[in-house]
Amino acid sequence: xxxxxxxxxxxxxxxxxxxxxxxxxxxxxxxxxxxxxxxxxxxxxxxxxxxxxxxxxxxxxxxxxxxxxxxxxxxxxxxxxxxxxxxx
Numbered sequence: 001x002x003x004x005x006x007x008x009x010x011x012x013x014x015x016x017x018x019x020x021x022x023x024x025x026x027x028x029x030x031x032x033x034x035x036x037x038x039x040x041x042x043x044x045x046x047x048x049x050x051x052x053x054x055x056x057x058x059x060x061x062x063x064x065x066x067x068x069x070x071x072x073x074x075x076x077x078x079x080x081x082x083x084x085x086x087x088x
Contacts, residue, residue, distance in 0.1 A: 005077025012069030019063035023048075026055050 027048050028035030034052075037044035049056040 002077040005073040008069045008073030012066040012073060016063055016066035019059045022059040023056060026059065030055065
């Protein structure tokens with residue numbers, strides 16, 4: 001079960017990474033300043049998504065697909081998580 005959990009976490013991470021990269025590309029397509037802000041300023045990504053909802057809606061909502069994968073992986077493989085090892 002731990003192997004399946006680790007695989008689910010990796011799949012969720014890949015999905016999140018792909019759609020984060022797509023959102024960064026959308027920010028740079030809007031303007032160079034939005035792209036740099038997205039990368040360098042905390043919470044600028046959230047502001048970009050809210051202000052440019054029509055542009056960012058699809059990749060943002062698609063990135064939410066990663067959440068069930070990561071949660072299921074954490075439930076199936078709690079011992080493989082680094083945070084669990086730090087706490088113990």
